[in-house]
Amino acid sequence: MAMLRLEDYEKIIEKCSQCSYCQSTCPSYINELSESFVAKNRLLLIKETLMHERMPYSSKAKEILDNCLLCTNCTQTCCSKIPIDDIIISARIKAGQKGAGGIKQFVMGKMLTQRGLTGVLGKAGSVAQKLGIAAKEIPQLASRPFDKMYSGTYTPEGEVKKRVAYFVGCGTNFIFPDTGEAVVKVLNHNGMEVVIPQGQVCCGIPALGEGDLEGARNMVETNINLLAGLDVDAIVTDCTSCGMMFKEKAAKCLPDDDPLQEKITAVTSKIWEVTDFLQNQGLNMPPGQLDITWSYHVPCHRGWSPTVKDAPRQLLSQIPNAQLKEFDNPEQCCGGAGTFFMEHRDVAEQIRSNRLEEIQNTKSDVVLTQCPVCRFYIGFKVTDREVTHPIKILARAYGF
Amino acid sequence: MQGLVKDLSAFLGPSQILSLPEEMLAYANDATHYFKSRIPDAVVLPHTTEEVSKVMKYAFAKEIPVTPRGAGSGLAGGCTPVHGGIVMDLKRLNKILEIDKSNMTAIVEAGVVLKRFQDILEKRQLFYPPDPQSASVCTIGGNVATRAGGPRGVKYGTTGNYVTGMEVVLPDGSVITPGGKFVKQSVGYDITHLMTGSEGTLGVITAVNLRILPLPEANRTVVVVCETLEQAAEIVAEIIARGAVPAMIEFLIKLAITIMNQYFFPPLPTDGEGYLFMYFDGTEAQVEYEAKLVSDICHDMKAKEVRLIEDQKVAETYWIARANVYPLIQTIFERGNAEDITVPRNKLPDLVRAVQAIAAAEGVMIGLAGHAGDGNMHPSILFPQVTSEAEAKAKIAIDKLIRAGLDLGGTISGEHGIGIHKAEYLSWELGQTQIELMKRIKYAFDPKGIMNPGKIWMEDGDGNA
Numbered sequence: 001m002a003m004l005r006l007e008d009y010e011k012i013i014e015k016c017s018q019c020s021y022c023q024s025t026c027p028s029y030i031n032e033l034s035e036s037f038v039a040k041n042r043l044l045l046i047k048e049t050l051m052h053e054r055m056p057y058s059s060k061a062k063e064i065l066d067n068c069l070l071c072t073n074c075t076q077t078c079c080s081k082i083p084i085d086d087i088i089i090s091a092r093i094k095a096g097q098k099g100a101g102g103i104k105q106f107v108m109g110k111m112l113t114q115r116g117l118t119g120v121l122g123k124a125g126s127v128a129q130k131l132g133i134a135a136k137e138i139p140q141l142a143s144r145p146f147d148k149m150y151s152g153t154y155t156p157e158g159e160v161k162k163r164v165a166y167f168v169g170c171g172t173n174f175i176f177p178d179t180g181e182a183v184v185k186v187l188n189h190n191g192m193e194v195v196i197p198q199g200q201v202c203c204g205i206p207a208l209g210e211g212d213l214e215g216a217r218n219m220v221e222t223n224i225n226l227l228a229g230l231d232v233d234a235i236v237t238d239c240t241s242c243g244m245m246f247k248e249k250a251a252k253c254l255p256d257d258d259p260l261q262e263k264i265t266a267v268t269s270k271i272w273e274v275t276d277f278l279q280n281q282g283l284n285m286p287p288g289q290l291d292i293t294w295s296y297h298v299p300c301h302r303g304w305s306p307t308v309k310d311a312p313r314q315l316l317s318q319i320p321n322a323q324l325k326e327f328d329n330p331e332q333c334c335g336g337a338g339t340f341f342m343e344h345r346d347v348a349e350q351i352r353s354n355r356l357e358e359i360q361n362t363k364s365d366v367v368l369t370q371c372p373v374c375r376f377y378i379g380f381k382v383t384d385r386e387v388t389h390p391i392k393i394l395a396r397a398y399g400f
Numbered sequence: 401m402q403g404l405v406k407d408l409s410a411f412l413g414p415s416q417i418l419s420l421p422e423e424m425l426a427y428a429n430d431a432t433h434y435f436k437s438r439i440p441d442a443v444v445l446p447h448t449t450e451e452v453s454k455v456m457k458y459a460f461a462k463e464i465p466v467t468p469r470g471a472g473s474g475l476a477g478g479c480t481p482v483h484g485g486i487v488m489d490l491k492r493l494n495k496i497l498e499i500d501k502s503n504m505t506a507i508v509e510a511g512v513v514l515k516r517f518q519d520i521l522e523k524r525q526l527f528y529p530p531d532p533q534s535a536s537v538c539t540i541g542g543n544v545a546t547r548a549g550g551p552r553g554v555k556y557g558t559t560g561n562y563v564t565g566m567e568v569v570l571p572d573g574s575v576i577t578p579g580g581k582f583v584k585q586s587v588g589y590d591i592t593h594l595m596t597g598s599e600g601t602l603g604v605i606t607a608v609n610l611r612i613l614p615l616p617e618a619n620r621t622v623v624v625v626c627e628t629l630e631q632a633a634e635i636v637a638e639i640i641a642r643g644a645v646p647a648m649i650e651f652l653i654k655l656a657i658t659i660m661n662q663y664f665f666p667p668l669p670t671d672g673e674g675y676l677f678m679y680f681d682g683t684e685a686q687v688e689y690e691a692k693l694v695s696d697i698c699h700d701m702k703a704k705e706v707r708l709i710e711d712q713k714v715a716e717t718y719w720i721a722r723a724n725v726y727p728l729i730q731t732i733f734e735r736g737n738a739e740d741i742t743v744p745r746n747k748l749p750d751l752v753r754a755v756q757a758i759a760a761a762e763g764v765m766i767g768l769a770g771h772a773g774d775g776n777m778h779p780s781i782l783f784p785q786v787t788s789e790a791e792a793k794a795k796i797a798i799d800k801l802i803r804a805g806l807d808l809g810g811t812i813s814g815e816h817g818i819g820i821h822k823a824e825y826l827s828w829e830l831g832q833t834q835i836e837l838m839k840r841i842k843y844a845f846d847p848k849g850i851m852n853p854g855k856i857w858m859e860d861g862d863g864n865a
């Protein structure tokens with residue numbers, strides 16, 4: 001674990017042999033088919049501009065770095081094990097420190113002080129206004145956020161098998177509280193006591209993606225202090241990006257010798273994506289029959305758990321009659337990528353339209369994904385069927 | 401280059417021309433990044449043959465160098481624009497124009513990524529065997545231009561064996577279509593196969609006619625652990641001599657296995673020195689027979705362990721790991737430069753001994769992996785640290801490796817091509833008369849010398865690399 005300081009990557013960046021394998025999975029490259037927009041070029045560019053300052057950090061350089069969705073596909077593909085996304089984040093942090101980012105100021109001003117998503121949506125609103133995007137292309141807030149409906153401890157009937165904390169991501173809290181309800185009910189039904197601590201804030205990944213280390217660190221501190229104090233066996237999230245933030249990025253927001261590191265280790269060792277957790281624990285209660293076919297859009301932020309991408313497949317295979325219809329490329333990015341789709345509308349839409357082709361060609365009753373942004377961004381266009389979180393299907397099979 | 405972008409804008413859209421250094425850094429070289437590289441003056445991204453032709457006509461008139469580029473995954477520096485000028489990126493020519501099952505042929509544009517083509521064929525129970533390990537990114541155009549091969553070479557040959565025709569834009573912009581959809585032809589010089597392996601020095605390949613095969617119904621993976629490298633090489637020679645026809649025989653050393661083991665559960669034992677990954681395909685009965693025959697040979701020759709991988713999913717992990725060996729090496733070394741020596745199969749044990757002797761004598765680390773089944777080995781100098789002293793030692797070792805391969809009746813390149821990487825050794829293999837003949841052929845295609853200049857042979861007074 002190294003802190004996200006660009007200087008610390010000087011050696012590892014040299015490991016890039018330019019084998020080009022990153023071209024096989026980078027959504028911005030696959031969309032553009034130009035080697036300008038692929039990890040290989042971004043690493044060279046970072047080296048020349050922000051790292052060794054042999055070239056100025058020009059508006060073109062910024063554009064090329066900003067066009068990265070931070071989907072982490074290149075990092076997962078890179079056999080030379082270069083933490084490409086961390087290097088790009090570090091570069092954005094450094095660029096921000098040099099005063100390059102207006103967005104950063106915005107994030108600093110808004111996201112820090114609020115729970116997170118309200119800030120993001122505020123930004124979305126202003127960006128939308130500028131670009132003339134229809135308001136409906138921005139996620140609509142739920143009438144009541146999840147945290148206004150659920151907080152405290154939810155105890156199952158009968159024997160308590162495990163006690164778990166539920167970290168509620170912004171996507172579930174503000175846009176899809178239905179996911180949260182399903183999480184609580186399914187966990188309870190399987191003998192898990194669910195603790196939803198009050199005072200949770202955004203996990204920090206959107207801030208980090210913008211190069212706002214300070215903002216991300218503040219959120220990490222708040223969440224870690226809150227979660228570390230709980231007497232629980234596990235901490236679940238329904239969002240793969242929140243999971244990644246805890247598991248892979250939180251510790252990198254602070255110096256290695258920061259006293260909070262110990263708590264971070266303790267918390268992150270307990271973090272699970274909810275379907276991954278249930279699959280790992282085994283279902284206590286057999287789900288009932290559901291006559292549906294479903295397809296699975298695997299979220300990009302899956303690299304932090306070796307089992308997270310197969311968990312929904314295995315879990316839902318236990319529902320009698322529910323049948324998985326695999327996409328040809330289940331791991332292809334949809335272009336949403338956190339807040340990326342708001343600022344890079346054209347690129348995101350092109351990436352999405354490539355993705356939609358396959359979704360439309362695969363006839364299934366529901367499309368499932370654990371990422372709220374994918375759910376929203378795909379769901380906005382796929383209106384002939386439900387796009388939802390896998391936990392909701394399990395909840396349905398239990399009759400909730 | 402003054403006015404270049406403006407001129408190109410006359411026939412290409414703004415998103416088809418790159419000219420800022422920030423957007424062209426990756427275009428300065430291929431996967432041999434440690435060789436001479438240069439940022440081009442402009443990159444063009446044509447969508448059609450017509451656009452390719454327009455660029456060539458323009459470049460021809462202005463005498464501007466043009467370097468065709470596929471994925472840039474080459475291991476010979478072939479698409480490195482050593483003289484600057486225009487890099488022609490062909491990845492947007494990416495349509496699969498035809499898959500004709502009744503004729504067992506296909507027509508694909510040059511920029512089609514190999515794996516995408518293979519995946520689409522597989523769904524239709526069809527099969528295109530050439531399998532450079534970079535399949536997930538490399539283009540068919542790049543494969544044809546380098547005559548690329550891979551593990552399946554032992555049974556199925558390499559790219560050249562599947563090309564029956566193509567569309568080519570010549571340096572002056574004219575378009576020709578040598579060969580065709582037919583599987584044989586005897587009409588004058590075989591331009592199709594002259595273009596195949598020409599490394600972008602004769603013209604731009606824009607589309608290719610390919611032969612395809614029915615997908616074999618069954619396959620089997622066998623992993624063999626050997627006491628020594630020689631033993632592994634001797635087993636390969638014996639398998640070939642006894643007439644067995646595995647679809648792949650890959651040779652690996654312990655060092656590679658220790659890195660690859662992260663893919664395998666249970667991991668492979670690391671008490672061997674040499675390892676063979678083998679693959680058999682065909683009908684169920686054939687596969688059964690071949691796997692048994694080869695396993696018996698391995699046992700007869702006292703292999704330490706012969707592991708039959710029954711589970712398809714598990715078997716796949718071995719082949720994924722194999723495809724990733726080269727970049728995996730980068731995790732522990734600062735650099736690995738791969739040679740491409742190919743020898744007659746019965747000389748493999750001699751080659752293995754020669755490699756070990758050279759490593760010991762020169763004090764360098766030489767990794768050894770390769771498509772042993774077709775005699776193609778990639779001895780790689782591994783640099784724990786890149787220093788000028790290490791580079792000097794490596795140079796001596798590479799000279800000796802190349803010489804050893806040639807002395808065994810082999811060739812300096814089985815599949816990667818010459819580019820700038822091996823230009824200095826060309827005369828060792830071909831001699832001056834052949835090189836002069838090649839130059840005259842080049843002149844006939846490219847009288848102004850604009851097509852990927854500085855490749856294959858040494859330029860006068862310039863070491864290229």
Ligand SMILES: Cc1cc2nc3c(=O)[nH]c(=O)nc-3n(C[C@H](O)[C@H](O)[C@H](O)COP(=O)(O)OP(=O)(O)OC[C@H]3O[C@@H](n4cnc5c(N)ncnc54)[C@H](O)[C@@H]3O)c2cc1C
Nearest residue numbers: 470471472473474478533539541542545548549600605815
């Ligand atoms: C990790 C790794 C593993 C590899 N494994 C193998 C292997 O097993 N077997 C193997 O053979 N190779 C292998 N290679 C090398 C490389 O992938 C192949 O040479 C491949 O064929 C190159 O394709 P490309 O599209 O990347 O071409 P590029 O590297 O872009 O170009 C290669 C050459 O072809 C020319 N060229 C490209 N497209 C055209 C065109 N349309 N018309 C005319 N000329 C053109 C270029 O000018 C250049 O000279 C490997 C490379 C890597 C990085």
